[in-house]
Amino acid sequence: MAENFDLVVRNGTIATASDIIHCDVGVRDGRIVAMAEDLGTGKRELDASGKLVLPGGVDSHCHIEQASSSGVMTADDFYTGTVSACFGGTTTVIPFAAQARGQSLREVVDAYHLCAGPKAVIDYAFHLIISDPTPEVMGQELPALIEDGITSFKVYMTYDALKLDDYQMMTVLEEARRLGALVMVHAENHDVIRWLADRLLEQGHRAPKYHAVAHARIAEGEATSRAIQLAKLIDAPLLIVHVSAQEATDAIRKAQTEGLKIYGETCPQYLFLTAQDLDRDGMDGAMFCCSPPPRDAQAQEAIWRGLKNGTFQVFSSDHAPYRFDETAKLKHGPNAHFKQIANGVPGLELRLPLLFSEGVKKGRITLNEFVALTAANAAKLYGLFPRKGTIAVGADADFAIWDPDREVTVTYDMLHDAVGYTPYEGRTITGWPELVVSRGRIVVEDGSLHAEMGSGVFLECEKPDSARP
Amino acid sequence: MAENFDLVVRNGTIATASDIIHCDVGVRDGRIVAMAEDLGTGKRELDASGKLVLPGGVDSHCHIEQASSSGVMTADDFYTGTVSACFGGTTTVIPFAAQARGQSLREVVDAYHLCAGPKAVIDYAFHLIISDPTPEVMGQELPALIEDGITSFKVYMTYDALKLDDYQMMTVLEEARRLGALVMVHAENHDVIRWLADRLLEQGHRAPKYHAVAHARIAEGEATSRAIQLAKLIDAPLLIVHVSAQEATDAIRKAQTEGLKIYGETCPQYLFLTAQDLDRDGMDGAMFCCSPPPRDAQAQEAIWRGLKNGTFQVFSSDHAPYRFDETAKLKHGPNAHFKQIANGVPGLELRLPLLFSEGVKKGRITLNEFVALTAANAAKLYGLFPRKGTIAVGADADFAIWDPDREVTVTYDMLHDAVGYTPYEGRTITGWPELVVSRGRIVVEDGSLHAEMGSGVFLECEKPDSARP
Amino acid sequence: MAENFDLVVRNGTIATASDIIHCDVGVRDGRIVAMAEDLGTGKRELDASGKLVLPGGVDSHCHIEQASSSGVMTADDFYTGTVSACFGGTTTVIPFAAQARGQSLREVVDAYHLCAGPKAVIDYAFHLIISDPTPEVMGQELPALIEDGITSFKVYMTYDALKLDDYQMMTVLEEARRLGALVMVHAENHDVIRWLADRLLEQGHRAPKYHAVAHARIAEGEATSRAIQLAKLIDAPLLIVHVSAQEATDAIRKAQTEGLKIYGETCPQYLFLTAQDLDRDGMDGAMFCCSPPPRDAQAQEAIWRGLKNGTFQVFSSDHAPYRFDETAKLKHGPNAHFKQIANGVPGLELRLPLLFSEGVKKGRITLNEFVALTAANAAKLYGLFPRKGTIAVGADADFAIWDPDREVTVTYDMLHDAVGYTPYEGRTITGWPELVVSRGRIVVEDGSLHAEMGSGVFLECEKPDSARP
Amino acid sequence: MAENFDLVVRNGTIATASDIIHCDVGVRDGRIVAMAEDLGTGKRELDASGKLVLPGGVDSHCHIEQASSSGVMTADDFYTGTVSACFGGTTTVIPFAAQARGQSLREVVDAYHLCAGPKAVIDYAFHLIISDPTPEVMGQELPALIEDGITSFKVYMTYDALKLDDYQMMTVLEEARRLGALVMVHAENHDVIRWLADRLLEQGHRAPKYHAVAHARIAEGEATSRAIQLAKLIDAPLLIVHVSAQEATDAIRKAQTEGLKIYGETCPQYLFLTAQDLDRDGMDGAMFCCSPPPRDAQAQEAIWRGLKNGTFQVFSSDHAPYRFDETAKLKHGPNAHFKQIANGVPGLELRLPLLFSEGVKKGRITLNEFVALTAANAAKLYGLFPRKGTIAVGADADFAIWDPDREVTVTYDMLHDAVGYTPYEGRTITGWPELVVSRGRIVVEDGSLHAEMGSGVFLECEKPDSARP
Numbered sequence A, B, C, D: 001m002a003e004n005f006d007l008v009v010r011n012g013t014i015a016t017a018s019d020i021i022h023c024d025v026g027v028r029d030g031r032i033v034a035m036a037e038d039l040g041t042g043k044r045e046l047d048a049s050g051k052l053v054l055p056g057g058v059d060s061h062c063h064i065e066q067a068s069s070s071g072v073m074t075a076d077d078f079y080t081g082t083v084s085a086c087f088g089g090t091t092t093v094i095p096f097a098a099q100a101r102g103q104s105l106r107e108v109v110d111a112y113h114l115c116a117g118p119k120a121v122i123d124y125a126f127h128l129i130i131s132d133p134t135p136e137v138m139g140q141e142l143p144a145l146i147e148d149g150i151t152s153f154k155v156y157m158t159y160d161a162l163k164l165d166d167y168q169m170m171t172v173l174e175e176a177r178r179l180g181a182l183v184m185v186h187a188e189n190h191d192v193i194r195w196l197a198d199r200l201l202e203q204g205h206r207a208p209k210y211h212a213v214a215h216a217r218i219a220e221g222e223a224t225s226r227a228i229q230l231a232k233l234i235d236a237p238l239l240i241v242h243v244s245a246q247e248a249t250d251a252i253r254k255a256q257t258e259g260l261k262i263y264g265e266t267c268p269q270y271l272f273l274t275a276q277d278l279d280r281d282g283m284d285g286a287m288f289c290c291s292p293p294p295r296d297a298q299a300q301e302a303i304w305r306g307l308k309n310g311t312f313q314v315f316s317s318d319h320a321p322y323r324f325d326e327t328a329k330l331k332h333g334p335n336a337h338f339k340q341i342a343n344g345v346p347g348l349e350l351r352l353p354l355l356f357s358e359g360v361k362k363g364r365i366t367l368n369e370f371v372a373l374t375a376a377n378a379a380k381l382y383g384l385f386p387r388k389g390t391i392a393v394g395a396d397a398d399f400a401i402w403d404p405d406r407e408v409t410v411t412y413d414m415l416h417d418a419v420g421y422t423p424y425e426g427r428t429i430t431g432w433p434e435l436v437v438s439r440g441r442i443v444v445e446d447g448s449l450h451a452e453m454g455s456g457v458f459l460e461c462e463k464p465d466s467a468r469p
């Protein structure tokens, strides 16, 4: 073995989704080429004694430089978004290329490439959002894009501008099954939310906290069950994103128990926030409005249980960064009602530290499970494995060196996104990614960014096994 | 890195429980010390191009050189047993040191060490079987043995000579919880089996096939549910061994859904045999008598589903090798009734090939899941990880090189155990472990054994995470 | 007690929903005024020795003189429909007054009164069908009609001309809750049926049997679950009509287990027909097309189980009599595809004999359960109790004298409806209602009708307890 | 009809398990012979205007003049017990004839007849308690007693002196199935209770409240599930008595959902007491010790739900009257530990008023359901129908005239048993049985007893339908 590595990480404790390994890691040309007990020298050497070396996170659900369905722009573009991600130990993002109705998918994707290419500092892939599954879109555009490495797409059961009806859902599931693409679904019952919101507004209930009332648990549970039934009928795999309610968790678990290929994703906001957070003075609750909303302590326990027992495969951020000002959350002014508040919370940067601190350090999940939930499973589900999501010979050299004992008190100041606030302000976290490597490049070190704008590359996803019926 | 390896495996496709890696593997002093794309030379080099390199199997449930509770001796001693195991790609076995009532655990263990030490050709650990949980046994002997690396034990809810009542079960679960040992349970309702057997015999139903009638699915389902309830009350982890019935599978799944630390094990006989196999001319069905018995095609599907969705963590052989002659199965003569037939089937050697062929090759499970079920999970559950169960730097060099496409038609002649028959006679298997390495030693190559008697070593198990409440 | 009865029935065995009573029954002015062991004389006396005296059936789901949503007229008007009913032992019918979109409920009801009043030979009430729940309809017309004794209404989750969306469902449930009316729902997922039908037709599958494929079990199970979730959110009672699939049965049972006020109805076609019946030469299968369709033997068992264990409260006919000719089933000609066939089967006359024969005589249900399912429960659910549905002092004298042992082979000739065929042709039935009394009038005797056209009266329903949240 | 009745009740509102009837009731020779709107005269006439006339309660689970398994005698003999019962509106009791091991069933029954015959003031039947199911007992004595009208028996899964093991349970279920007798089971896991009690006592936890800890919910849930599994295997009906835990309720419901003939009984103490009641100063908690113990508010809700949705068929008292003094509860002195306290609470007299007040008056159950749960269902389950449990022509004239609005504050002074305390002291009840009739005799009127000692008769039970597989 040639001994001249670009980078050698020595004496770390490496975790993959199944292993804990004490050895050196040798990197050359952006890839891990050797793992051994005593590697030769590298141009750059890092001492990871007493530290953890974990696969860079794969954040498979985040909204970057995307206009919401109501036309509000996310605060983060591909520069701030990816910078924020890598400071939090994440080295791959899979944001959405979102189709508005009437748009050509190809044009949508081209536009997102134009945004991402010059700005991303870490690697990225795309999911599509399909809001207009015409025969043209499904029959011609989608297959072509799958060939180009975009092999998953999200559909919505709610939001006026995005919502598919059950007929369209079945069409979409059937096409995905045929083409080998993975369908992700935002499962909330549109009519239930609409009906509740109308009643609340009629009664003058306008405060942000009513967002959580309108997005009832039953709306989520019902739509999740329905989506699963449709997938079962078509015999198509399906991933339910951002699960917050026990009703939805139960429906997913039941399907898995039956042997269906149903996958589940959850997010930090469902472990660390509750509906109580929306109930603050004035409009402050707006900072915590996301869909589905955080629930309560009992639901948090159900989510933890689902992370532990395998109901959820992915823990992603659903980073949807809307500033708490007139450009976004408060676009409709200081007296806006809850339907006028852009839905979403930021989470790209704190996703891994939060789960590490509350999950691994508190003994709720193992380090292997942490890696599976934050990196490996997403890479597998979306066709990026084994290139991403693990530390193994042949994989991209994407990892972070963590101090497992470092205590950090979160303030927005320390973060690198453009959203202007964090829902986790003031929370104390144990464990922090101190040095981050993306394709062999040290991108974060000593709290500073070392990556050039546009140095991230686009990742073509394979047709994933997860999408096989 | 020093380049003089004892052994280098080149160009293989390596699978762990989560990764697929294409690289060379370097072994020194019995351990894997390097994995890299282009390793230096070794004293011995193996070309694994086009082959799979899989972790050596960990068979965590097998009976070797053990007298059954009714006094029949297993056909295999630690020589034939471990030879058979390694020919099948298994490099670690965890048989039982079985206490008869009144015996001191220490004496039992000493006796098994005396049997195993001089004969085993691969490494081994021990579980205890505890049939007499006196205060002395639980309070003094067990803690001492746990310190000596025997950190798991099996208890029985049936068999006159082994059966614990629920009171004893609770005592045992509480002690295990306190000491950090993992309890394995044989869960069948003793009275149900006894009652059915008495009725069957009264009616003159003596043939081997009535064994499967007496060991009713409800007997297994009921005892499994009961054991889980007891564990829940004590808040102790529990592993249900050799699950065959959907009722038991459902009970385990339900407990896991609730968040309980309940583990499940199943075996080849529950995937590849049915109760029909017991219904043969004369006493031939006796070759397939084991407890619990194989069920039917629907139960097989339930077991496959449980392997896929995570209900079962371990796939072991429950190798219980009783010869089909007057020394064992037919000890009570050619007219014996079904209660007089020693319970057990052999499986050490074919466990991995059967699951590989029917599971991996037919697309029911992934290669990673295969490794998890046959090696990694057992190593983790029983405190042998990361030394055993994976291919990673620092682990023991225990692996097998598989030809994934080799077709083999099973005949007893090709096997290496001492039991005299195989329940899988005539079955065609795709995929075979052609060369097997144990702690860096090539133990099987070109169909021949290269290991010396007694060259296996005893493994001290850690107190496993699995046993933490 | 004055001894001059209009009618005395002597020595019968009377069954109510809970009692079995041997006594005489005295009738005066159309009502039961005395039950005693030895009653005085009546103007007319009937000897019921060895016979059963059962409450007249209440058929709470039947379509009479109604245009289907696609404009096909039922074969039965209020004369033939009620004549057919009373020959089968039914003395009360609750057909639908069906609103087409845009129609005023009041006009609809007036029109049905005009049809029914001059023709009905037994008593009748009305449910509404609401297809257009405008604020005017729900806020003004519905409350007025409830005051006039129409206290239940049916809504549809499928059929283009009738379908409510979930938003409308919630509105309707909320209004019903407020007003004390009971909602009945036809629960099938419209999009699922549409999607499957489109795919089937695209592939050239046009035969009647594809009706059962398009109306998939999942379509029924999903919509049932959804409707229940909506009712749960509103905290409103809900009755699921004409349940055929185990998925739907399970959803209802689960809701009842949770303590929700969810009721279930099933029909003869789900006990005595299967999807196989639709698979006949040419268009013959069209005679068996109804929605939801009959399923299979396993589903029949699930329905029987649900009748026995209380999941279903009502067993009604869903009589929807479309002639097997160009006026109805074959309106679109002999080559029509399955979407063009009017949905429905007749059942008014054979509902009771079929259930008596297969249920009571074969020991699947008790005689008390028979009465509850066919008469008492419907009367209670819809606000007609204790006037209808029982044999008790003060109740209307509505009953039938049954020969429990009479064997009858069904042929269409013996029936009295106008539909021209029976799906139960050739079936042998044990037990038959020989003499039928409606409000004290003998309406059927010796196989002849003795009732005058228009002698039935309209029944104002109370706001039922069943509709209280 | 001859007009000279012994007794006429005029103008009452009569309820049966399914009907509400406004009419007069005529009684002759102890039986109801007429119900009519305007009956002729009676020797005695009662005006029930504005009152309810309800079937006399059938208390199918009570311990009268019985020695407990630990040798403590109940405070009530057949005189005080039946007097207490009738003051509470109950007119039939089915206490136990309890076999001690080694005893002949025939001798046991003879002894109980000798106790009951001269003392009972209302009618009574017997269940057996079988603690020693020898072939002699099951094969000869039991069949003979069934012929004599004792067609149900209780078995225990706990208590040293009574406990059957699973083998015996199966034998007993099989014999009952063959003979047509109904098995009642006290389902608690003996070993679980023993183990917990031993641990509690080791730790010095002796107070009455630890009784509820030792009798864990899991002990009840587990044994209930197990008993159901055994019944399922034998295909025998089974009634689970005195259910208190949601786990047990769920197991029963699940079995009923599957279509098994499993019945459930619950008692006032599980609706109106909680484990908190055992936690009083000194030994006062002993007054509330019964097995299984009362649980918590959530369990009470589950029991109410089970009463409403049909999980429970019977609501009986499990009257087990042990005085709170040295003769019974405190036999082992003022410092006794919880295992030394006789298990049981009184309930014969308040059973109906409590359920009427909290169930009917508060809208949780209907009046028909009240009658079914307290009278009709028990009569049906145990082969006493239609003689007992209803108000219908031909039935025994057993009923009570209730003032539905009378408010009563419970004090022990007003009760008529011999136990010396009531667990419901101080509770306010609405609705009271003011006049009670047993076989036509007014036994309670104006708060006074009018029945002679020994005037009750023994009722031979039929082999009930409930016991048919």
Ligand SMILES: [Zn+2]
Binding pocket: A186, A241, A242, A291
């Ligand atoms: Zn979303």
Ligand SMILES: [Zn+2]
Binding pocket: A061, A062, A063, A318, A320
């Ligand atoms: Zn999102």
Ligand SMILES: [Zn+2]
Binding pocket: B186, B241, B242, B291
């Ligand atoms: Zn075993």
Ligand SMILES: [Zn+2]
Binding pocket: B061, B062, B063, B318, B320
């Ligand atoms: Zn074994």
Ligand SMILES: [Zn+2]
Binding pocket: C186, C241, C242, C291
């Ligand atoms: Zn319908």
Ligand SMILES: [Zn+2]
Binding pocket: C061, C062, C063, C318, C320
């Ligand atoms: Zn209909």
Ligand SMILES: [Zn+2]
Binding pocket: D186, D241, D242, D291
């Ligand atoms: Zn008891």
Ligand SMILES: [Zn+2]
Binding pocket: D061, D062, D063, D318, D320
């Ligand atoms: Zn009792």
